[in-house]
Ligand SMILES: [Fe+2]
């Protein structure tokens with residue numbers, strides 16, 4: 001019987017590493033038949049930007065070279081699409097199947113719905129992405145707790161994040177990790193254009209350097225959010241990060257309500273930024289506005305979104321000077337630790353330079369770090 005490799009995902013959008021992962025697994029397992037299963041996203045879940053049929057069109061273009069069967073079972077069922085339900089159906093349909101997952105998914109396999117039923121259905125092939133250690137130990141632990149057969153696939157892939165690619169598309173960029181044919185469909189059908197006007201308007205308010213920084217903060221923020229499973233809504237992260245510096249080069253008060261003690265200081269632009277994001281960009285979400293309002297000073301008792309924008313702004317990839325790369329590495333390992341290290345560094349730097357420290361920053365320092373000011 002022909003063995004079949006099964007690979008599922010949101011594919012919002014599908015990218016080069018999805019394809020490379022399947023290629024590696026098919027080569028190493030000697031499998032020639034591939035079934036791609038796009039996940040169904042219920043309309044109330046806003047995780048997806050594209051509807052099911054749009055994702056199917058992109059998947060067909062992305063995987064064209066591997067001649068896959070794109071199985072629309074999840075859309076047909078319209079819900080209750082746990083792997084433990086879908087895999088037995090696919091097994092009846094295709095026979096001898098192997099289910100391919102990435103190393104990051106393996107790390108969370110215990111938390112899937114009825115994982116023991118998943119691993120009892122078919123062997124699990126695990127493509128370990130570069131930078132993902134501990135795969136062998138995890139496999140041993142899962143064998144002990146759940147049973148099942150696991151086949152490690154040697155895959156030294158690039159670290160490509162679907163949410164960063166989605167952000168890049170929404171920022172009107174053309175990411176290299178999206179295949180030409182896929183990009184053609186995206187352009188032709190006008191996919192990912194939801195923020196095009198906002199991006200365009202912001203570009204008019206910022207120098208090229210600042211605009212590049214704003215885009216870097218967006219990418220850093222959505223990356224932290226997805227890598228660390230911080231659970232923040234993609235749109236809110238995107239909007240707050242994109243607009244955080246919208247007033248940096250528009251300093252006129254325009255009668256807007258800002259704290260008097262911030263006027264004439266570098267922190268003014270955060271307060272003005274929140275007011276102008278509401279006025280000029282129609283942002284009405286208080287959580288998003290607060291993330292803009294406190295992105296420079298921080299404050300005590302911040303929301304996750306506020307911490308995320310604060311940290312992403314301080315550690316965005318356009319900042320290449322010391323000690324930012326080292327702080328970024330800390331935050332890549334542990335977000336909360338990265339946030340606190342960033343705050344501590346900022347306060348230390350202000351003190352060392354004899355610069356005044358805004359009261360909200362001192363509050364933040366007391367709240368999160370404590371000890372001497
Ligand atoms: Fe700023």
Ligand SMILES: [Fe+2]
Pocket residue numbers: 213217244245313
């Ligand atoms: Fe900034």
